[in-house]
Amino acid sequence: MEDTIKENLNPDGIDRRGFLKCMAWAGTGTLCVMQGGVLKSFAFSGMNERDASSIAKGDFAFAQISDSHIGFNKAANPDVTATLREAIAKLNALPRTPEFVLHTGDLTQLSKADEFDTLDQSLRAVRTNRIFYVPGEHDVLNDNGAQYRERYGKDANGDGWHSFDYKGVHFVGLVNVMNLKAGGLGSLGQEQLKWFESDVKGLKHSTPVVVFAHIPLWAVYPEWGWGTDDSEQALSCLKRFGSVTVLNGHIHQVMQKVEGNVTFHTAMSTAFPQPAPGQGPSPGPMKVPDDKLRSVLGITNVDFVRGKHTLAVVDSSLQGA
């Protein structure tokens, strides 16, 4: 990475130009290295030895996959199971095995039992210790999420929210796809917010926190419902922490933003792309030429590096991939 950074404003190893270079790679699938609260992205296909050594220095690595939409069979991707399997193959071929995987929702298209079954069977091939889930709105259709909770949320609270600690990092999975209000966006709800507040209360300021949820917890594009009504309340509980990373899915494209101590990151879908904000008639599936489909699908790998890094100064405007 070092030789890509021309104007380093902080001794953190990343600047705006480096960040934008990372963005340019996003369409081919990304490998991200987290350093003191900033995610650094690497393309699978363009990864060189220096990248691999940077990744190897991390304390641990985990991957994020998202929006598998098993059961979808329309023009934007008639075989979402095949592309999920390709994503898994890429994940298994990473230079470092992710110690666990986060799936940030929309496992299925229509919450059908056979769709969940196909997903589960496919994910058995992932070389990792464990997969953690949060539901997307497609996973809680018709039954208010009962089947989702039965399969993935037995140890979780409420609609499926949960937290765990891994090597000194606190992970929180939030659910923002339930009990949505007419005219509104994603919603966490008071019960979950109360739980979240108490969940992070006892943590030291220095504990890195990673929050993952399906719908973005930042206002990506409210006109398309790409945001969460009460996310500010959740984020206010995280202000005192030095390093916060928020991982989301839902919008089927990579976007990153750094705001204060928080790095926001959305992942690509393993199924089909969606248009950049406002760049289409709707946020629905986007048909791209067949030979381009695989360049807009992928997974995110996060390598956690413990160190004394200040936060990068990164342009906060939205960047589509």
Add this chain to the structure above:
Amino acid sequence: MKSRTFGIGFGIALLAGSALAAAMSSARLAQGAGDQPAATSITIDNFSFTPKEITIAKGTTVTWVNHDDVPHTVVSADKKFKSKALDTDDTFSFTFTDAGTYGYFCSVHPIMTGKVIVR
């Protein structure tokens, strides 16, 4: 409650597609629209209900049809009607027997809202 019960019965008759429905309509729900029960449709395209707002006579059956590649629902704000998730080309119908204004939305994509005004 009485009119609600009747509305469900009427819906079943409609499903049967028999002349009975028309007979019931003309006998007990006639709105000056001839012998046929009034019916209209609302389409779902590009995450929007079209028309977004409609005004109908009492007894009219509204059918929503989803043309999107993603599932949507039709849920009234006051819980008077609620569809299952509608996949591509799936439909949902509801017969409005009482006058009033019925705001509704897609509970999967709540940014999608619409309104049915029954006179």
